[in-house]
Every structure is written in C-alpha cells, then in structure tokens.
Amino acid sequence: MTNHTQASTPTLAFIGAGNMATAMIRGLVAQGYPAARIWATNLTTEPLAQLAMQTGIHTTTDNDLACQQADLVVLAVKPQMMAEVLQTLRPALEFKRPLVLSIAAGLTSATLLEWIGTDLPLVRAMPNTPALLGAGATGLYAAAAVTAEQRTWVDRIASAMGQGFWVDEEAQIDAVTAISGSGPAYYFLFTEALAAAGQALGLRADLAQALAVQTAAGAGRMLAESGDAPALLRQKVTSPGGTTAAALACFEQQGLAELVEQAAQAAAQRAQQLADELSRPC
Numbered sequence: 001m002t003n004h005t006q007a008s009t010p011t012l013a014f015i016g017a018g019n020m021a022t023a024m025i026r027g028l029v030a031q032g033y034p035a036a037r038i039w040a041t042n043l044t045t046e047p048l049a050q051l052a053m054q055t056g057i058h059t060t061t062d063n064d065l066a067c068q069q070a071d072l073v074v075l076a077v078k079p080q081m082m083a084e085v086l087q088t089l090r091p092a093l094e095f096k097r098p099l100v101l102s103i104a105a106g107l108t109s110a111t112l113l114e115w116i117g118t119d120l121p122l123v124r125a126m127p128n129t130p131a132l133l134g135a136g137a138t139g140l141y142a143a144a145a146v147t148a149e150q151r152t153w154v155d156r157i158a159s160a161m162g163q164g165f166w167v168d169e170e171a172q173i174d175a176v177t178a179i180s181g182s183g184p185a186y187y188f189l190f191t192e193a194l195a196a197a198g199q200a201l202g203l204r205a206d207l208a209q210a211l212a213v214q215t216a217a218g219a220g221r222m223l224a225e226s227g228d229a230p231a232l233l234r235q236k237v238t239s240p241g242g243t244t245a246a247a248l249a250c251f252e253q254q255g256l257a258e259l260v261e262q263a264a265q266a267a268a269q270r271a272q273q274l275a276d277e278l279s280r281p282c
C-alpha cells in the first residue's frame with residue numbers, strides 16, 4: 001500500500017513529538033521539507049498546538065491516523081513506551097507497510113520487529129538535537145529489507161537535519177549514541193562548568209555565561225568550518241609556557257581523556273542495558 005506517486009518526498013509521521021522529534025521536524029521544515037508532508041502525534045493536544053503553529057505540519061493525538069498517511073513512520077517515543085505504542089500501532093503498520101525509522105536509544109531492530117509483529121523495512125537512526133538548526137549528526141543503520149529508494153528518503157531527511165553517517169553494524173549505533181546522540185549534553189555541561197569557573201574567578205554570572213557560550217559557539221564553528229583537525233586548532237591557541245598550556249596540563253594531570261572515555265562507555269553500556277531490560281519478556 002506504499003504510495004509510490006509521492007515517493008520522492010515521502011509523507012512522514014512522527015509518533016511521539018517530544019524534544020527530539022520537535023527538533024527534527026523544526027529542522028526539516030526550516031530546510032524546506034514540505035510541512036504538508038509531515039504528521040506528528042502526542043498523547044495530548046497541548047504539546048502539539050505550538051508545534052503546528054510554528055511549522056504548519058499536521059498534528060493529531062491519533063497515532064493510527066498519522067500512520068495511515070505515512071510512507072515513513074518515525075518512532076520517537078521513549079524506549080520504555082515503545083512496546084506499548086507498537087502493540088497498538090500494529091494493525092495500521094501491517095496495513096500501510098511504511099518504512100519504519102526508530103530513533104530510540106538501545107532498542108535493537110530484532111526487538112522492534114518482534115514488537116511490530118511483521119517484517120517491515122526498518123532503519124535505526126540516532127540523531128541529535130542540533131538537528132533543530134540543520135547542524136545535527138545522525139547515525140544510521142539499515143536493517144534488512146530497506147530498498148534503495150527508502151535509503152534515499154533517509155539520506156534526504158538526515159541531510160536536511162545536518163549530516164548523516166551510515167554504519168554497517170547495528171552495534172555501532174550504541175557507540176554513535178554515546179558520542180553524538182548524547183554528545184550535545186557533554187558540551188553543554190562543559191560550558192556550564194566553564195561559566196561556573198568564570199564566576200569563581202570573580203566574573204559576574206551573566207558575563208561568565210556569555211563568555212563561555214560565545215567561546216563554545218566560536219570553537220564549534222572553527223571545528224566545523226576551518227578544515228583543521230581539533231588537535232591543530234588546540235595547538236594554535238596554546239603558546240609555549242602560556243596560560244592555555246597551564247590549563248591543559250591540569251586537564252591532562254586530572255585524566256580528562258580517560259574520564260571522557262569512561263563517560264562514553266557508560267552511555268553505550270546504558271544503551272545496551274536499556275535494550276536488555278526492555279526486550280526481556282515480562
């Protein structure tokens with residue numbers, strides 16, 4: 001029942017329009033994806049009203065209705081809600097047979113397909129919130145049965161949100177989750193810590209925050225636009241015997257690289273744990 005006449009611009013249905021789906025939708029619409037080809041659902045109308053007003057997309061609290069319109073269904077509820085949502089969506093999915101794109105952390109394609117109860121084409125995606133600005137990084141894994149045309153749909157969506165990166169092994173999606181899915185929060189935390197350090201050095205709170213935020217934004221742009229490797233950019237700031245060298249030596253002595261590695265491992269392990277916990281029969 002897939003609507004092949006609309007194949008080049010598939011109709012999308014986002015099931016669970018929360019933080020991440022909203023960032024994706026706003027990013028897609030800002031990059032010119034037709035709002036008339038996007039549906040989004042939530043449990044109540046309140047969170048949908050603002051999204052509809054800002055973007056002009058279709059919204060509904062009826063997951064079946066949204067699914068019935070869609071060539072591509074984005075599963076965007078929390079992993080803990082997924083089994084219940086898929087159980088109720090099963091008839092609509094079986095009838096319409098869309099491409100399913102899950103953005104849920106952890107949940108494997110095997111578990112998702114078991115819950116869907118029928119063999120549908122499935123892509124696991126791990127986007128991140130900068131998708132809102134068209135500056136996202138999205139990891140992608142195609143489970144079996146995804147057609148070449150459906151891959152082009154996914155590529156188009158990922159490029160409208162920023163950059164897409166296909167991986168060949170599903171397990172790598174957990175690593176992507178730990179680096180870029182959760183990654184924006186790490187940079188936000190570092191920015192908060194830098195602002196607090198500015199206050200500790202005697203700066204006003206608002207000034208310390210403005211300096212930390214503008215520095216993060218500037219450094220991010222240099223990383224993205226200069227073409228230089230992060231290490232080279234770091235070296236260009238670091239005068240021998242100067243202030244940066246003193247701070248970097250402190251980071252090194254305190255084991256920053258090891259700490260970052262441990263944090264990323266904790267995120268990846270949590271993704272696997274979520275998958276194990278949720279796929280266990282009750």
Ligand SMILES: NC(=O)C1=CN([C@@H]2O[C@H](COP(=O)(O)OP(=O)(O)OC[C@H]3O[C@@H](n4cnc5c(N)ncnc54)[C@H](O)[C@@H]3O)[C@@H](O)[C@H]2O)C=CC1
Nearest residue numbers: 016017018019020021042043076077078079103104105127
């Ligand atoms: N927030 C992020 O940065 C990222 C989140 N993800 C994944 O995206 C998914 C959603 O995460 P968030 O957007 O952060 O969570 P969220 O809680 O903001 O959004 C989920 C939304 O689903 C709605 N919902 C719950 N049950 C529903 C149902 N039966 N029908 C329709 N809507 C329903 C909730 O009301 C909520 O608004 C998760 O699976 C998460 O792993 C993936 C990448 C990044």
Ligand SMILES: O=C(O)[C@@H]1CCC=N1
Nearest residue numbers: 104105177181182183
């Ligand atoms: O924290 C989480 O579980 C989700 C997945 C990646 C970012 N947010």
